[in-house]
Amino acid sequence: MKKAFPILGLLTAGLLSYALYEGLVVAPKEQTMGEVQRIFYYHVPSAWTAFLLFFINFLASVQYLVRRDPKTDKIANWVVITIGVLTCVAPYAIPSLVPAGARASSIATTGVALVGLYFLIKKFFSEQETDMLALTTAEVGVVFCTVVLVTGPLWARPVWGIWWTWDVRLTSTLVLWLIYVSYLVLRRFSSSGQTPVLAAALAVFGALDVPLVYFSIWFFRTQHPQPVIGGGGSIDPRMLHVLLINWLAFLCFAFLVCWSRYRLERMKREVEETQALEALLEPRSALR
Amino acid sequence: MTYLYVAYAATWAIHIAYLITVVRRYSRLKQEVEQMHKKKS
Amino acid sequence: MSAAPSGITLATLTKDLRLEWRSKDAINSMLFFALLVVVVFSFSFDPVAEESRQIAGGLVWVAFLFAAVVALNQTWARELRNQVLDAYRVSPAPANSLFLAKAMGNFLFVGVLEALMTPLFVVFYKLRVLGPAWQLLPVAILGTWAIVVNGTFFAAMSLRTRSREIMLPLLLFPITIPALLSMVEATTTILVGDPSTSAKFWIVLLATYDVVFTTGCLALFETVLHAE
Numbered sequence: 001m002k003k004a005f006p007i008l009g010l011l012t013a014g015l016l017s018y019a020l021y022e023g024l025v026v027a028p029k030e031q032t033m034g035e036v037q038r039i040f041y042y043h044v045p046s047a048w049t050a051f052l053l054f055f056i057n058f059l060a061s062v063q064y065l066v067r068r069d070p071k072t073d074k075i076a077n078w079v080v081i082t083i084g085v086l087t088c089v090a091p092y093a094i095p096s097l098v099p100a101g102a103r104a105s106s107i108a109t110t111g112v113a114l115v116g117l118y119f120l121i122k123k124f125f126s127e128q129e130t131d132m133l134a135l136t137t138a139e140v141g142v143v144f145c146t147v148v149l150v151t152g153p154l155w156a157r158p159v160w161g162i163w164w165t166w167d168v169r170l171t172s173t174l175v176l177w178l179i180y181v182s183y184l185v186l187r188r189f190s191s192s193g194q195t196p197v198l199a200a201a202l203a204v205f206g207a208l209d210v211p212l213v214y215f216s217i218w219f220f221r222t223q224h225p226q227p228v229i230g231g232g233g234s235i236d237p238r239m240l241h242v243l244l245i246n247w248l249a250f251l252c253f254a255f256l257v258c259w260s261r262y263r264l265e266r267m268k269r270e271v272e273e274t275q276a277l278e279a280l281l282e283p284r285s286a287l288r
Numbered sequence: 289m290t291y292l293y294v295a296y297a298a299t300w301a302i303h304i305a306y307l308i309t310v311v312r313r314y315s316r317l318k319q320e321v322e323q324m325h326k327k328k329s
Numbered sequence: 330m331s332a333a334p335s336g337i338t339l340a341t342l343t344k345d346l347r348l349e350w351r352s353k354d355a356i357n358s359m360l361f362f363a364l365l366v367v368v369v370f371s372f373s374f375d376p377v378a379e380e381s382r383q384i385a386g387g388l389v390w391v392a393f394l395f396a397a398v399v400a401l402n403q404t405w406a407r408e409l410r411n412q413v414l415d416a417y418r419v420s421p422a423p424a425n426s427l428f429l430a431k432a433m434g435n436f437l438f439v440g441v442l443e444a445l446m447t448p449l450f451v452v453f454y455k456l457r458v459l460g461p462a463w464q465l466l467p468v469a470i471l472g473t474w475a476i477v478v479n480g481t482f483f484a485a486m487s488l489r490t491r492s493r494e495i496m497l498p499l500l501l502f503p504i505t506i507p508a509l510l511s512m513v514e515a516t517t518t519i520l521v522g523d524p525s526t527s528a529k530f531w532i533v534l535l536a537t538y539d540v541v542f543t544t545g546c547l548a549l550f551e552t553v554l555h556a557e
Contacts, residue, residue, distance in 0.1 A: 020296075039295045046299070065552065143306045147299045154295040178503035185499055190490040194556035198486050201549045202500065205479075208545055209504050212538055216507035219530055220514060257307065264314050271321060 005259070012252040019242075019249035027242040036158045040239075043151040045247035046144045047173065049254050053141035054176065059118050060125070060134040061203035064196055067127050080118045087111025131196040132269070134203065135187060136261045138180055140254060145177045166224075168217050175213045179206040192272075337422045341430030346437070348407070359400055363442045364449065366392045371453035381454040386516030389450050390509060394476060396446070397439045398498045401480040404435055405488055417554070424551035432481040432546075439473055459522025468519070468528065471535040472512035478539065479504055482546040486553055504542075511535045 023041035030037035066076040088111055091104035125133055152170050153163045164170070183206065187199050235243070370388050417427050450456065458465070480501050487496035515531035 036292050038292055042296060042299050065549075140306075143302060147302050150298050150302065151295045154291050154298065158291045175503060175506050178506075182500050182503050186486070186490065186496070189492055189496060194489065197552055197556035201486065201553055204549065205504055205542070205545055208541055209507065212507040212534070212541065216510045216534055219534070220510060223514070223526065253303075257303075257310075260307075260314075261310055264310055264317070267314070267317055267321075271317060271324075274324070 005256070008252070008256060012249070012256055015245075015249040015252055019246040022242045022245050028236065028238055030239075033159050036155065039151050039155040041242055041246045043148060043155060044243060045250045046147040046151065047169075048247055049250050050141050050144035050148060050173075050176075052251075053137040053144065053254065053258075054180065055114075056117060056121070057134050057137040057141060057180075058203055058207040059114070059121055060130045060137065061200035063118070063121055063125075064127060064130045064134065064200045065204070067130070080115055084111045084115035087114075128196075128269075131200070132262060132265045134196075134200065135265060136258050138183055138187075138199075138203070139261060140258050142177065142180050142184060143257075144250075144254065145173060145180065148173055149177060166217065166220065168214065168221055171217045172210070172214050176206075176210065179209065335426070337426040338430045338433075341427060342434050345404070345430065345434040359396070359403070359438075359442060360445060362399055363392075363396045363446045366395055367446050367449045367453065371450075381456060382459065382520040383517060385450065385454050385456055386520055387513045388454075389447070389516065390472065390512045392446060392450075393439070393443050393473070394502075394505075394509065396442050397435075397473075397476050397480060398501065400438050400442065401435055401477070401484045402494050402497055404431065404438070405481075405484045406493075409488055424554045425547050427554075428481065428485075428546060428550040431485075432478050435477045435481050436474060439477055443469065443473060456520065458520055460519040460528070461522075462519065464519050464528050464532065465516065467532055468512060468515045468535065471532065471539055472508065472515075474539050475508035475512070475535060475542070476501075476505060478543050478546055482550065482553070485550070508535060508538045511538065 019041075023038055027038065027041065029035060062076065066072040088108045091107045095104070121130065121133065149170075152173075156165065157163050179202075183199060183202050186202055187195055190198055370392055374384060374388060417424075480497065483500040483504075484497050487493050487500065490496050511531040511534045515528040515535070518526050518528040518531070
């Protein structure tokens with residue numbers, strides 16, 4: 001296990017360098033925006049990675065909460081499976097349900113991903129480990145989200161002349177960042193007995209909030225139109241190719257960072273447990 | 289154009305800063321573990 | 330205890346209200362704080378009547394939010410002082426009754442504060458409602474409930490954390506953003522009264538927010554109360 005890490009590290013470094021090369025040199029120059037548009041190849045993969053990490057955090061938090069009681073655990077299993085089946089079937093069976101701007105295939109993919117990730121986490125992580133996974137993905141997710149919020153304005157300024165706009169995606173990302181920073185603060189400030197439960201509850205609340213945030217800002221924008229950052233619409237296939245390479249590289253990087261952080265957390269908890277045990281077993285020497 | 293390089297540099301600065309904190313916590317923890325072992329033996 | 334949950338809720342609520350009424354200093358200091366907030370905001374933003382309608386919505390709700398946070402911290406702090414919380418945890422009363430009682434008590438308390446602050450704002454900002462004024466009532470009710478329901482939940486969560494007082498706003502503000510946006514936009518739309526705009530979407534969004542988070546709070550409060 002430990003030998004794999006340096007090898008993977010080197011591979012990831014290589015992949016990142018290759019992706020950087022692709023982004024800076026190989027990708028075609030954008031017509032209207034020029035070279036600055038290449039920030040896109042770091043901005044978007046970071047956003048997708050951050051969202052994926054936060055999604056895993058949500059699943060891990062839900063698991064931590066439901067696995068405390070075998071009854072809720074079973075119910076949750078069935079709910080997840082039902083959601084998975086619905087997302088695969090409903091968009092195709094009832095096309096009118098699919099909101100404008102989304103595709104049936106993306107909804108189905110999200111559903112499958114949800115089910116797959118949920119049961120993978122269940123299989124490979126025990127209850128306590130689920131909590132460590134939640135903490136890890138939250139922290140690394142905040143790091144990637146910070147990158148998104150920094151590269152966004154740096155892209156907006158030269159292209160649209162403004163540092164910030166209350167654009168749907170950028171604002172939703174900011175709110176998500178705020179929610180998860182508050183999550184990390186809660187974890188740091190609460191006493192260690194209840195931290196996992198409180199944090200998991202907050203993560204669930206955050207997840208409930210996200211669609212509401214998106215809709216509220218979307219409607220706000222229709223009332224107060226402002227420039228759209230990040231553009232929409234179709235993308236040149238060569239650019240898509242470079243984008244996906246960068247995403248793959250960042251996913252590998254995120255995986256390694258998470259793995260390191262997870263190992264750190266596991267070690268920290270083992271040390272704390274040992275110290276607690278020692279304090280219990282040798283009261284007199286502890287008092288010395 | 290500078291914006292492009294600043295953005296890329298900022299990205300890596302953020303990632304490296306985080307990795308440094310992780311590494312630092314790790315080495316501090318390792319020190320603690322060694323001290324615990326020394327106390328035992 | 331075989332009392333019905335609604336009975337317990339009512340009993341807890343009346344107990345809270347009675348306690349609040351008896352400890353009048355808490356109410357008085359809260360009222361004074363609310364007045365101070367209005368005055369300070371009015372000094373900071375002294376707009377002409379036309380502009381005031383545009384920004385008053387935001388200012389009023391931010392002022393309410395801050396007053397609510399102070400109120401929320403107060404109500405749970407008292408429970409903690411007398412170790413009432415531990416008594417609740419060992420009692421067979423369902424946690425939801427306790428939560429609803431607290432939330433409703435907070436709602437009434439914050440509602441009173443809002444009712445007192447609003448005329449002051451109207452006076453200082455020379456406000457006149459140009460749109461359908463009756464719509465302000467559902468906005469006020471739904472908006473206040475949105476702040477209070479999550480505020481009560483997070484206040485309970487923050488109880489045993491360090492820096493308890495700052496923890497509540499820190500957790501509450503990010504989650505409340507969509508509700509806050511809805512409240513502010515609805516209020517501004519109603520104040521400005523542009524016939525091409527309607528506050529209906531915002532009111533519906535507020536109602537959705539309230540339903541979603543009331544359900545979430547009720548589902549998770551028991552877990553949070555017994556966390557340890």
